[in-house]
Amino acid sequence: QVQLQESGPGLVKPSQTLSLTCTVSGGSITTSGYYWNWIRQPPGKGLEWMGAIAYDGSIYYRPSLKSRTSISRDTSKNQLSLQLSSVTPEDTAIYVCNAFYSLHVYWGQGTQVTVSS
Numbered sequence: 001q002v003q004l005q006e007s008g009p010g011l012v013k014p015s016q017t018l019s020l021t022c023t024v025s026g027g028s029i030t031t032s033g034y035y036w037n038w039i040r041q042p043p044g045k046g047l048e049w050m051g052a053i054a055y056d057g058s059i060y061y062r063p064s065l066k067s068r069t070s071i072s073r074d075t076s077k078n079q080l081s082l083q084l085s086s087v088t089p090e091d092t093a094i095y096v097c098n099a100f101y102s103l104h105v106y107w108g109q110g111t112q113v114t115v116s117s
Contacts, residue, residue, distance in 0.1 A: 002027040004097050004108035012115050018087050022080040022097035022108060029078055030055050035100040038071060038082045040093040041110075048093075053080060087115045 008020035022036070029036060037052040051061040051071045061069050070083040080097060096110040 002099055002101070002106040004099060004106060006095060006097055006108045006111040008095075008111060008113070010112055010114060012087055012113060013117050014088055014115055015086055018082075018084040018091065018113055018115070020082045020095055020111065020113070022082070024078045024080070024099070029073055029080065030075055031101075032056075033101055036073070036080050037098050037100065038080075038095065039098060040095045042090070042093040050082070050084075089115045091115045
């Protein structure tokens with residue numbers, strides 16, 4: 001059973017860069033067929049897909065966030081990373097990583113990030 005755990009600062013100042021890590025256990029992030037996603041949910045709004053990194057290292061971004069988003073991975077640590085630059089209070093959200101594999105979806109528990117001075 002794949003398990004995902006997000007970690008990172010809960011409070012980020014405006015204009016700074018938000019950095020989060022998703023640690024994966026129970027499976028390798030390089031296993032063929034897996035797609036690892038970053039998703040967020042602002043307060044009172046729906047889920048927003050931010051981007052993904054595939055098992056082969058291919059990276060995909062939401063077009064509207066592409067200029068501010070960077071997704072990477074550390075295969076030695078079995079971790080994914082998300083960086084979102086130039087944050088504003090509108091980036092306040094619960095940030096979640098998940099994995100798609102065939103018909104299965106695995107979710108992390110999410111982490112609250114607040115952008116405030």
